[in-house]
Amino acid sequence: MNLRTTQPWWLLRNGLLHDYPPLEHDIDCDVAVVGGGLTGALIADRLSRAGMSLTVIDSRSIGEGSTAASTALLQYEVDQPLRQLSKSIGLEAAVRVYRLGSAAIDALEVLSREIACRFARRPSLQLASRPTHSPRLQHECGLRQQHGFACHYLGRHELVQRYGFDHAGALFTEVAGELDPYRLTHGLLRRALGRGVRVFDRTLVTSYRSQGDTVTLSTDRSHDVRAKRVIFATGYEALEFGPRRLTTLKSTFAIVTDPIPDLSRWPDRCLIWETSLPYLYLRTTDDQRIIVGGGDIDGADPLVRDRLLPRKANWLESRLRRLLPWLTFDIAFAWAGAFAETADSLPMIGPARGFPNAHFALGYGGNGVTFAAIAADVLCGLMTDGDHIDAALFSPDRVAPRK
Numbered sequence: 001m002n003l004r005t006t007q008p009w010w011l012l013r014n015g016l017l018h019d020y021p022p023l024e025h026d027i028d029c030d031v032a033v034v035g036g037g038l039t040g041a042l043i044a045d046r047l048s049r050a051g052m053s054l055t056v057i058d059s060r061s062i063g064e065g066s067t068a069a070s071t072a073l074l075q076y077e078v079d080q081p082l083r084q085l086s087k088s089i090g091l092e093a094a095v096r097v098y099r100l101g102s103a104a105i106d107a108l109e110v111l112s113r114e115i116a117c118r119f120a121r122r123p124s125l126q127l128a129s130r131p132t133h134s135p136r137l138q139h140e141c142g143l144r145q146q147h148g149f150a151c152h153y154l155g156r157h158e159l160v161q162r163y164g165f166d167h168a169g170a171l172f173t174e175v176a177g178e179l180d181p182y183r184l185t186h187g188l189l190r191r192a193l194g195r196g197v198r199v200f201d202r203t204l205v206t207s208y209r210s211q212g213d214t215v216t217l218s219t220d221r222s223h224d225v226r227a228k229r230v231i232f233a234t235g236y237e238a239l240e241f242g243p244r245r246l247t248t249l250k251s252t253f254a255i256v257t258d259p260i261p262d263l264s265r266w267p268d269r270c271l272i273w274e275t276s277l278p279y280l281y282l283r284t285t286d287d288q289r290i291i292v293g294g295g296d297i298d299g300a301d302p303l304v305r306d307r308l309l310p311r312k313a314n315w316l317e318s319r320l321r322r323l324l325p326w327l328t329f330d331i332a333f334a335w336a337g338a339f340a341e342t343a344d345s346l347p348m349i350g351p352a353r354g355f356p357n358a359h360f361a362l363g364y365g366g367n368g369v370t371f372a373a374i375a376a377d378v379l380c381g382l383m384t385d386g387d388h389i390d391a392a393l394f395s396p397d398r399v400a401p402r403k
């Protein structure tokens with residue numbers, strides 16, 4: 001699958017950070033992780049800390065799938081507001097999902113102290129795109145506050161005074177953040193190498209067979225990986241091997257500005273997004289740029305996506321100019337990528353019927369980065385203790401409500 005256009009921002013920013021060899025011999029291990037994006041890297045870090053013998057394999061160069069294209073806004077709220085999610089999976093489960101998202105941001109912050117990955121805590125501001133959306137935001141804010149989430153509602157007057165946005169209202173959330181996902185991926189895998197994890201890239205897994213207690217993965221390099229278990233952290237390409245029925249494919253677009261010397265009128269450098277769907281999403285970077293994403297379309301046809309990129313980039317730029325009219329900036333790069341959604345906006349983590357000795361770690365939806373951190377935690381529990389308290393929430397076999 002063609003996951004993204006050729007110039008994703010993090011690859012341009014960082015260049016090739018580290019080389020890994022392709023697979024040139026057969027290999028045996030406890031756990032084979034297929035996919036060396038951020039999800040595979042977080043899993044490898046977590047399981048190697050638990051002492052497992054691991055092999056990570058990727059068909060591309062490490063981190064060059066969707067991870068290199070991610071705008072990497074870290075938010076605990078999933079694509080469905082708490083009020084809506086609680087209607088589909090129940091209030092207790094929905095609150096738990098939100099708390100796990102918040103804990104995932106904490107976990108990523110801890111990792112960022114050990115691995116420089118341009119992590120920053122930022123608050124998040126969700127703007128009411130239309131006046132009719134502000135009662136919804138107020139209700140959402142009240143529900144979150146009842147369950148202990150630090151947030152508050154800003155009316156038009158306060159919003160204009162504090163942020164200069166002339167919108168009917170906004171939901172201010174204290175816990176959110178941003179990072180460089182490509183840098184984190186390489187940092188985690190380099191550290192895992194030191195714990196004996198073997199990492200191979202440019203090696204495509206072409207088939208998976210499970211017999212008794214052994215999984216055999218064949219590759220396009222004519223060498224096999226034998227493992228007790230396999231984890232498919234294959235991102236949006238998982239559809240080859242994985243549970244398909246919950247998923248819809250889409251494309252999203254992004255731009256990044258040149259560095260802007262003075263961003264002081266952007267209070268708290270907060271993440272900004274909005275209530276309308278598909279929503280616009282904005283963040284700043286450590287080198288004083290602004291990343292803006294949005295303009296999502298149905299489908300992941302690369303020809304359609306790439307043809308639309310110039311038009312979508314212009315649209316994102318004009319939205320940014322309208323939102324922050326005081327800002328002077330030039331656009332440096334634009335890119336686009338595929339993403340997938342599930343009907344309940346939750347990731348698919350854990351074993352799935354029909355795939356013996358296999359686990360999945362598929363962080364579909366707008367929260368792929370925090371979902372990756374959650375997947376690492378859940379899978380570590382499943383692998384070491386045979387269970388995890390949150391496994392059922394994200395089971396690929398769950399019956400998902402229709403959207």
Ligand SMILES: Cc1cc2nc3c(=O)[nH]c(=O)nc-3n(C[C@H](O)[C@H](O)[C@H](O)COP(=O)(O)OP(=O)(O)OC[C@H]3O[C@@H](n4cnc5c(N)ncnc54)[C@H](O)[C@@H]3O)c2cc1C
Binds near residue numbers: 036039
């Ligand atoms: C433009 C864009 C913006 C985004 N913005 C955000 C955001 O703001 N916040 C957020 O949380 N998420 C965001 N996401 C989603 C997030 O980036 C992804 O969920 C995350 O990067 C996925 O990481 P991954 O490791 O699961 O997938 P990937 O990075 O795609 O890694 C999977 C890897 O598996 C490998 N693979 C697949 N099949 C095989 C096979 N058969 N054999 C060997 N290797 C295989 C691929 O080569 C790939 O490198 C965004 C995504 C895009 C495209």
